[in-house]
Structure formats: C-alpha cells, structure tokens
Amino acid sequence: MSPPNFSFLRQRQIAWSRRTFLGKSAQAIGTLALGSLLTPRALSAAAGSPVNDGRWRGILPAPHFLPRAKRIIQLSMAGGPSHVETFDPKPKLNALHGQPFPAAFTEGQQLAQLQHERGGLRARGSPFTFSRCGLSGQMICDLLPHTQTIADELCIVRSMHTDQINHDPAHAFMNAGSIIKGRPSFGSWMLYGLGAEADNLPGYVVLMSNGPGNDQPISARQWSAGFLPSKFQGVQFQSKGTPVHYVGNPDGICQSLQRQLIDELAELNGYCAERTLDPEIQTRVAQYELAFKMQTSVPELADLRREPQSTLDLYGIKEPGDGSFASNCLLARRLIERGTRFVQLYHRGWDHHSEIDKNLPLACKLVDQASAALVKDLKQRGLLEDTLVIWGGEFGRTPMGQGTGRDHHINAFSVWMAGGGIRPGITWGSTDELGYRYLPDGQDMHVHDLHATLLAAFGIDHERLTYRYQGRDFRLTDVHGRVAQGILT
Amino acid sequence: MEPWLQLAGRLHPLAAHLPIGLFILLAVIELAGAFPGGPRLTAQQRSWILSLGFLGAATTASFGWLLAGSGDYDDTLLERHRWLGVGFAATTAVLYFLRHRPGAYAAGLTVSVALLGFAGHAGGTLTHGESYLSLSTVAAASPAPTRAEDTRLFDDVIHPILQQRCVSCHGASKSQGDLRYDTREFLVQGGKSGPSFKPGDAHGSLLIKRAHLPLEAKQHMPPKGKPQLTEDELTLLEWWIDVGAPFDVRVSAIEAPPLILERLATRLSWVREPTPDRAVVLAAAAALEQRLGVLLRPLTQDGPWLAANARVKLTAFGDAELAALAPIAPALYWLDLGETGVTDAGLGALAAMKNLRRLQLDRTAITGTGLRALSGLSQLETLNLHGTRLTDADLSALESLPRLRSLYLWQTQVSAEAAARLGQKQTDHRRIARWRTEMAALEAKIRAETFRANLGTDAESRPPSPPAPTTARSP
Numbered sequence: 001m002s003p004p005n006f007s008f009l010r011q012r013q014i015a016w017s018r019r020t021f022l023g024k025s026a027q028a029i030g031t032l033a034l035g036s037l038l039t040p041r042a043l044s045a046a047a048g049s050p051v052n053d054g055r056w057r058g059i060l061p062a063p064h065f066l067p068r069a070k071r072i073i074q075l076s077m078a079g080g081p082s083h084v085e086t087f088d089p090k091p092k093l094n095a096l097h098g099q100p101f102p103a104a105f106t107e108g109q110q111l112a113q114l115q116h117e118r119g120g121l122r123a124r125g126s127p128f129t130f131s132r133c134g135l136s137g138q139m140i141c142d143l144l145p146h147t148q149t150i151a152d153e154l155c156i157v158r159s160m161h162t163d164q165i166n167h168d169p170a171h172a173f174m175n176a177g178s179i180i181k182g183r184p185s186f187g188s189w190m191l192y193g194l195g196a197e198a199d200n201l202p203g204y205v206v207l208m209s210n211g212p213g214n215d216q217p218i219s220a221r222q223w224s225a226g227f228l229p230s231k232f233q234g235v236q237f238q239s240k241g242t243p244v245h246y247v248g249n250p251d252g253i254c255q256s257l258q259r260q261l262i263d264e265l266a267e268l269n270g271y272c273a274e275r276t277l278d279p280e281i282q283t284r285v286a287q288y289e290l291a292f293k294m295q296t297s298v299p300e301l302a303d304l305r306r307e308p309q310s311t312l313d314l315y316g317i318k319e320p321g322d323g324s325f326a327s328n329c330l331l332a333r334r335l336i337e338r339g340t341r342f343v344q345l346y347h348r349g350w351d352h353h354s355e356i357d358k359n360l361p362l363a364c365k366l367v368d369q370a371s372a373a374l375v376k377d378l379k380q381r382g383l384l385e386d387t388l389v390i391w392g393g394e395f396g397r398t399p400m401g402q403g404t405g406r407d408h409h410i411n412a413f414s415v416w417m418a419g420g421g422i423r424p425g426i427t428w429g430s431t432d433e434l435g436y437r438y439l440p441d442g443q444d445m446h447v448h449d450l451h452a453t454l455l456a457a458f459g460i461d462h463e464r465l466t467y468r469y470q471g472r473d474f475r476l477t478d479v480h481g482r483v484a485q486g487i488l489t
Numbered sequence: 490m491e492p493w494l495q496l497a498g499r500l501h502p503l504a505a506h507l508p509i510g511l512f513i514l515l516a517v518i519e520l521a522g523a524f525p526g527g528p529r530l531t532a533q534q535r536s537w538i539l540s541l542g543f544l545g546a547a548t549t550a551s552f553g554w555l556l557a558g559s560g561d562y563d564d565t566l567l568e569r570h571r572w573l574g575v576g577f578a579a580t581t582a583v584l585y586f587l588r589h590r591p592g593a594y595a596a597g598l599t600v601s602v603a604l605l606g607f608a609g610h611a612g613g614t615l616t617h618g619e620s621y622l623s624l625s626t627v628a629a630a631s632p633a634p635t636r637a638e639d640t641r642l643f644d645d646v647i648h649p650i651l652q653q654r655c656v657s658c659h660g661a662s663k664s665q666g667d668l669r670y671d672t673r674e675f676l677v678q679g680g681k682s683g684p685s686f687k688p689g690d691a692h693g694s695l696l697i698k699r700a701h702l703p704l705e706a707k708q709h710m711p712p713k714g715k716p717q718l719t720e721d722e723l724t725l726l727e728w729w730i731d732v733g734a735p736f737d738v739r740v741s742a743i744e745a746p747p748l749i750l751e752r753l754a755t756r757l758s759w760v761r762e763p764t765p766d767r768a769v770v771l772a773a774a775a776a777l778e779q780r781l782g783v784l785l786r787p788l789t790q791d792g793p794w795l796a797a798n799a800r801v802k803l804t805a806f807g808d809a810e811l812a813a814l815a816p817i818a819p820a821l822y823w824l825d826l827g828e829t830g831v832t833d834a835g836l837g838a839l840a841a842m843k844n845l846r847r848l849q850l851d852r853t854a855i856t857g858t859g860l861r862a863l864s865g866l867s868q869l870e871t872l873n874l875h876g877t878r879l880t881d882a883d884l885s886a887l888e889s890l891p892r893l894r895s896l897y898l899w900q901t902q903v904s905a906e907a908a909a910r911l912g913q914k915q916t917d918h919r920r921i922a923r924w925r926t927e928m929a930a931l932e933a934k935i936r937a938e939t940f941r942a943n944l945g946t947d948a949e950s951r952p953p954s955p956p957a958p959t960t961a962r963s964p
Binding site: 062102339382434 | 784786787788789790794798800801847849851871873875895897899953954
C-alpha cells in the first residue's frame with residue numbers, strides 16, 4: 001500500500017466534482033463522506049493514527065523499516081570549513097606547498113573565484129598538524145582538541161561532494177537537495193513524514209550564531225517548507241534575549257482570556273476552512289494553538305540558568321543566552337529533550353578566502369568545545385542513542401591557495417556524524433592525494449546520498465516519502481540518492 | 490574400484506526412483522482397473538511398463554551392489570536392503586512372464602510392490618539413519634522439561650542436537666569415518682581422525698573445528714547440502730565442551746552465562762510466545778493514546794511493534810497509567826518512562842513487556858527494588874537509569890538480562906568498578922575472541938588479494954596523478 005498522499009489539490013478536485021455535488025445534495029451520508037475527505041486530520045486517521053488531539057503524527061502510518069534515530073541536530077558550519085585542515089590530512093599537498101597545482105586535476109573544472117588567479121593555480125599545504133585520536137585512531141586536526149576527545153563517537157565522511165559552488169545555492173542544496181526555490185527543506189520533510197513528539201514547541205527549530213568576521217548572510221528560505229503546508233517550515237528562534245518575541249501577554253490580558261480568544265479564532269477559521277478549502281487556514285489554526293502553548297513552554301525552555309555550572313562549563317558558555325554557538329548547542333539539547341524533531345544550528349564564520357592561517361584557528365575555537373560537549377552531554381543522558389548529530393559545511397575549500405586563503409570547493413569536503421544509528425569510530429570515503437576530489441570507491445557521498453542515508457536512519461525509504469505537487473511526486477532526493485549502508489548500525 | 494564404477498554406485502539413489510515410480514503407477518492403475526469404469530491397460534502398454542520397470546530395477550540393483558562395496562554401512566541393515574532389492578528385481582522379471590495370467594499376475598504384483606516398500610525403507614534407513622521417520626514426531630510428543638533443575642544437560646540438550654545433525658551419517662546404520670554419535674560410549678571413543686572433543690577446550694576440539702570451517706571446505710561438518718548446525722546449537726555444543734563435557738549433570742548445577750540460559754530456554758520451552766496481532770495492537774494503542782495522552786507509534790509497517798513515549802506527560806504519568814498499558818505490553822519495543830512519576834510499586838507491569846528493546850527510566854523515583862521486575866526482559870538492549878538513586882548493590886538485578894548492551898548510569902551512586910564488573914558478566918569474551926580470529930583471517934585474505942606496484946623511492950617526489958575519471962552519476 002502506498003502512503004496516502006494528502007495533496008490539497010486532490011481534495012479540492014474531490015470537493016468540486018459532480019459526484020461530490022450529488023453526494024452533498026443527498027445530505028446525510030454524502031455530507032459525512034465529504035467531511036472526512038476534507039480535513040487532513042481525518043485523512044491521517046485513515047493512515048493509522050486515529051487519535052484526534054491536534055498533534056500532527058506524520059504522513060507515514062509507520063516507518064518503512066525499523067528506525068534507529070528519532071531526532072537530529074544539524075550543526076551547519078556556514079561558509080565551508082577547509083577539509084584539508086580539519087578532518088582530511090594531505091601530506092602530499094603539504095609537500096607540494098607553493099608549487100604549481102598539477103593541471104591534470106583541475107583542467108576543465110568549475111572554480112569559483114580562482115579561475116583568474118594570477119600566476120596560475122598553486123598548491124597550498126596546511127600549516128596545522130593532525131593527531132590520531134581515540135581507540136579508533138581517526139585523524140583530526142589539532143585545532144579541534146575537544147572534537148579529538150570524541151573521536152570514537154564520530155563517523156567522519158571525507159568523500160562528501162556537492163553541485164553548488166556559491167554559499168546560498170549550496171546551503172539550499174544541502175538543505176533541500178535542490179537550488180530551485182519552493183522545495184521543502186530536510187527538516188520540513190522530516191516533520192511532514194514523521195511529525196514531532198512535542199506539541200508545545202515547534203518540531204523544527206533554527207538557531208543562528210556568528211563567527212568573528214564579516215560572514216555571509218543566511219536566507220530564511222533555507223528552512224522553508226516549500227510546497228509542503230507551511231506548518232512544516234522551520235521556526236527561527238532568536239539566540240539572544242527571549243528566543244521568541246512577544247511571547248508574553250500584553251498588559252490586562254490573562255491566560256484564560258487568551259485561551260478564549262484562541263478558541264474563538266479557531267472556530268471562525270474553521271468556518272472559513274469549510275468554505276475555501278485552503279490548507280493554509282488549517283496551518284494558521286495550528287500555529288495559533290502552538291503559539292499559545294509556547295507562551296509557557298518557551299520561557300521554561302530558554303531558562304538556561306537552571307542548568308548547573310558544570311554543564312555551562314562543559315559547553316564553555318560564558319553568559320547563558322548570549323547568542324554564542326555554545327549557548328545554542330545547549331539550547332538545542334534542551335529542545336531535543338522536550339521532543340523537537342529537528343534542530344538546525346547555523347554558525348557563520350568559515351568562509352576563509354584570505355588569512356586562513358590566522359582565521360581558521362579562531363573559527364575552530366568558537367565551535368570545537370561546544371560541538372564536542374553536545375555529543376558528550378547527549379551521550380551521558382542516553383539521548384545519543386536516538387539523536388543524530390551532524391557537523392559540516394555546505395562545501396569544502398580548495399587545496400589550491402587563493403592568496404592567503406582558499407576558495408570554495410565542491411569536489412570534496414568532510415562532515416562528521418554521531419549517534420542515532422550511525423556507526424561510531426569510522427572514517428568513510430576518501431579523497432585523492434591532494435584532497436581535490438572524492439575517490440569513486442563506492443564510499444563517495446553526494447549530498448543526495450547523505451540525505452538518503454539520514455532518512456534511512458529514521459526508518460524512511462527516501463524513495464517512498466513523496467509529495468504530489470504540480471502533477472509530479474516530489475521527494476527530497478529527487479531521482480538520486482544511494483543509502484550508505486556501511487555507516488548505519 | 491574404477492572411478493566410473495564408483496560413480497555408477499553413487500547413482501544408485503537416483504536410479505532407484507525410476508522403478509519405484511513405475512511399479513507404484515502400475516499397481517495403482519491395475520487396482521483402479523478392477524473397478525467398473527476404471528482405466529484399462531492394453532497388453533502392449535503393460536508389456537512396455539513391465540519391461541522398463543525390470544530394466545530400471547536391474548540397473549538399480551547392480552548400482553547398489555557397487556555402492557555397498559564402499560563400506561561405512563551397518564552390515565545387518567545393508568544385507569537386508571541388498572537382498573530385498575535383489576528380490577524385488579527378480580519378481581519384476583517373473584511378473585513379465587505372468588502378465589497373461591490375471592490371477593497369478595495380481596498376486597505377483599502385490600508381492601513385488603510389498604518387496605519394493607521394504608527395500609525402499611531399508612535404503613532410506615541406511616542413508617538417513619534409524620530414527621529418521623520418527624524423530625520429529627517423537628520430539629514433539631514428549632513433553633519437554635521446562636525448568637532448569639529438571640533439565641539434563643546432555644540427554645535433553647546436547648544429545649538431541651547431535652542426534653538431529655550428526656547421527657544420520659555417524660550412527661548405528663551408517664558410521665562414516667568409523668565415528669558414531671548415537672551413544673555416549675561411541676561419542677567419547679571418537680573416529681578415524683581421533684577423539685571428537687577435548688573436555689574443557691571447545692576450540693581445540695575436532696567437532697567444533699570442523700563445524701567452523703567454511704561451508705565449501707571438504708572437511709566441513711555437516712557436509713554441504715545437509716542440514717547445518719545453527720549458531721545457537723553450535724554455541725551450546727561449545728559451551729558444553731568448555732564446561733568439561735559432563736554427561737550426568739542438570740543444567741541448574743552449572744553456572745551458565747545469561748546468553749546460554751536464554752538459548753536453553755528457547756530450545757527447551759517448545760511453546761513459543763505468539764507475535765501480537767498488528768490490527769488488535771494498533772486499535773488498543775489508539776484507545777490508550779486518547780485516554781492517557783502518551784504517544785504510541787508503530788515502528789514497522791508489518792509488525793505490531795510500538796514505540797511508547799510517556800515522557801510527554803511527565804509526572805502526570807504514574808503507576809496506574811503504566812498498568813493501563815497492559816493490553817499492548819507484548820507489542821512494546823521502545824518505552825520512554827523518563828521523568829515520569831512511575832515508582833517501584835508500578836514497575837511490576839514491565840514484566841509482561843517481553844519484547845522491550847529500549848527502556849528509559851531516567852530521573853524517576855525508582856530504586857533497586859523496582860529493577861527486579863526487569864529480570865525477565867530477555868530482549869532488552871538499552872536501559873537508561875541516569876539521575877536515579879541506584880547504588881552498586883542494585884546492579885545485580887541486571888545480571889540476568891542477556892542482551893543488555895548499553896546502560897546509562899550518570900548521576901547515580903553506582904561506581905565505575907561496579908559497572909565494570911557488570912560489563913564483565915555481560916560480555917561473552919569467548920565469542921568476541923572467535924570473531925576477532927575470523928576477522929583477522931578475512932583481513933589476511935584481503936591482503937593476499939591486493940595488488941601493489943613498487944616504483945622505488947624516487948617515485949615519492951613525483952607529482953601525484955589524479956585518480957581515474959569518475960563515471961558521472963549526478964549533474
């Protein structure tokens with residue numbers, strides 16, 4: 001049985017067909033039948049979740065196969081960290097430092113800003129050292145001393161590659177598997193497919209933090225729900241001050257009055273929904289209800305002062321709620337604990353076109369301790385068992401120098417994953433001797449492959465989570481994607 | 490013996506089926522023909538069937554004679570089969586000449602088919618062993634001992650395995666390699682290659698070594714094509730040899746690791762817990778979700794298995810609510826009771842959740858007393874007890890969980906030493922060591938199959954060449 005597709009276009013078709021008209025005229029039974037066809041909640045009931053408590057339980061009546069993970073935290077290192085200076089050491093590149101880059105590698109290839117580099121392309125070695133870490137002996141740069149301590153939890157993928165060479169489209173590709181506007185992001189697909197466990201917090205939350213330099217902006221379309229109903233889009237929390245503005249009641253309004261107001265609005269919107277069949281009305285009703293619940297849940301969530309000093313120290317938080325990456329990591333853990341499905345942390349500050357020797361250590365220092373602390377904290381709480389953490393940029397950086405820095409690079413970059421059904425302590429895939437290109441050894445990981453693999457960890461067959469839009473069944477991986485079974489437990 | 494004669498001998502079981510088929514067919518048709526409206530064979534058809542049948546029987550008999558020379562068979566049984574077979578072949582020839590005399594022909598055919606039946610059975614016994622026909626029915630009929638103190642380790646566990654997997658070739662009727670496993674005396678005695686086992690040293694024992702050879706290997710036992718020992722059976726055999734291969738002890742008299750106990754339990758309790766019905770479970774789950782406000786999600790599309798999240802209700806979920814989950818208890822795979830209000834008194838309800846894999850009890854008021862309710866959860870893999878008031882002494886309640894692999898004890902009173910002691914008991918070092926050996930052997934294979942070209946030390950300074958162009962997979 002294919003999963004029932006709640007396409008609103010289809011519902012509209014049914015609603016205005018001759019058969020429905022006759023059914024409606026016949027009153028009684030006809031009205032009942034129509035009624036059940038109209039509300040998506042009733043449709044989801046047909047899919048096996050007959051409970052009517054307003055919680056979205058996902059379009060899949062059950063996962064396609066036994067899931068390993070339930071939640072995911074994505075640490076998006078915006079700007080593109082240099083893979084040859086973090087997780088992919090290249091002694092041969094260091095040996096070639098300053099010499100012309102072998103033309104055989106780069107001939108006819110797409111380069112971002114480097115194609116006009118004066119004096120031709122030159123190899124740029126890494127001045128930073130690497131160490132073998134943990135029992136697994138994984139190679140991690142000494143700029144990431146805390147990450148080195150969790151080496152045995154990590155699956156390092158060195159063979160990532162993408163299609164997009166500029167920041168904004170590359171983020172879109174990493175998030176939605178496409179650069180075309182209107183495609184749902186990964187988090188939206190997850191919510192659509194599986195729903196969320198929390199009903200008083202959004203199921204998909206985005207947090208942002210900045211590096212030391214002037215960073216590329218991140219567009220809010222990155223967490224858009226695209227053609228999916230907009231209740232599945234990511235909700236951005238402010239990382240400084242209150243996460244959500246205006247969450248308190250205005251003067252003179254008490255909580256019970258607020259409750260009445262929401263109920264009245266819901267009823268009015270319900271009438272409207274019956275007439276116009278716009279799914280966005282359902283979304284609005286749901287959002288009002290969620291916002292009401294968030295009036296109590298968010299202040300509790302954001303109260304980082306409840307965390308003991310030892311936890312703040314573990315993450316390296318100087319001032320709780322200061323908008324730093326560390327604070328956001330702690331907030332992410334608190335969200336995950338409270339049943340949020342997907343937390344995405346954007347941290348800007350990895351776009352090292354110049355002075356990489358000076359700026360990379362700064363960038364590493366800002367994220368290293370908190371990233372490792374997040375994994376350790378999840379682990380000691382038993383949450384790493386079913387929470388997947390993924391760390392990485394939207395692309396890598398060239399092994400060729402660009403003045404004192406490195407340019408964008410799509411043929412190779414590294415990410416790490418931990419927890420939630422990912423095999424710990426392994427390095428997956430590899431690049432050529434200069435770190436220019438992934439090796440096609442069956443362990444190469446295109447962005448589509450990464451998406452397929454992540455969905456698999458959640459028990460979802462990426463080919464069977466689809467949404468009909470403009471006459472076609474769309475999916476996150478479009479027509480691509482291979483599951484890297486070797487990195488799943 | 491000439492190789493082609495040997496081959497002909499081995500074709501005996503194949504050839505045997507032709508005359509069996511032909512004569513049974515003939516008997517059935519003739520019998521049916523005795524009734525009005527039944528089929529009638531013409532004289533010519535009858536002659537053809539009889540001639541072909543005789544040729545088949547004669548060929549089979551001579552092939553059989555050749556096979557008998559290869560030895561390894563029980564003499565009495567072999568002689569019986571030989572002369573029954575030859576007798577049958579002879580009657581078919583006589584039958585050909587009696588075909589025009591209805592009375593004599595009918596009597597002859599009856600004798601012939603009877604001889605055929607006895608000869609066939611004797612042959613089957615030679616190949617498959619004495620108890621081949623009766624084995625499964627006997628096993629099912631005799632009520633199995635269900636308690637450890639009643640179970641005789643050798644008679645109830647080990648011998649049935651050997652009986653089932655080995656005795657058809659190493660028994661009274663056929664004893665390949667002069668080896669017999671049908672009685673204790675023969676078992677201890679061993680065969681042509683020496684004793685089968687060294688008490689106390691499973692991996693030094695021939696029986697175990699042979700079973701671990703690759704299936705393709707000539708010396709692998711049981712031979713390729715025969716029913717193989719299962720992983721569970723092999724583990725039990727190894728354990729029995731390791732504890733000294735005792736013959737007259739009860740299972741309860743030996744300290745068995747949890748995984749062995751679990752295997753014994755599965756082997757000896759013949760009645761299996763039925764899998765809960767998906768539709769029934771889902772209906773009950775929906776009603777409970779509505780009533781309790783917990784989340785109950787199916788985990789797979791075909792099975793009844795559920796993931797339950799009671800944490801969403803926090804302390805509003807207590808012992809009474811836990812007890813209310815009883816209708817879906819056997820279907821629960823994951824159960825999150827973290828931060829809920831459950832107490833020791835309510836944990837008794839967990840005993841019915843036999844299929845539980847993951848259990849979260851973190852930050853609840855439970856103590857070691859409540860943990861005893863978990864002792865029967867033989868499938869439990871992950872247990873989260875962080876933030877509870879557990880102490881070192883309470884861990885003993887977890888020793889009986891055969892599959893427990895991760896245990897979360899942060900913010901409890903449990904010491905690192907106590908956790909390590911439990912880890913020692915939970916780990917089957919012997920099996921892990923065996924797998925490491927197997928892995929090392931595989932790595933050696935990879936090394937042996939890897940090609941390396943050496944271009945000398947100056948090649949190091951040459952610029953690297955890019956890898957072969959990739960086949961375009963995505964745009």
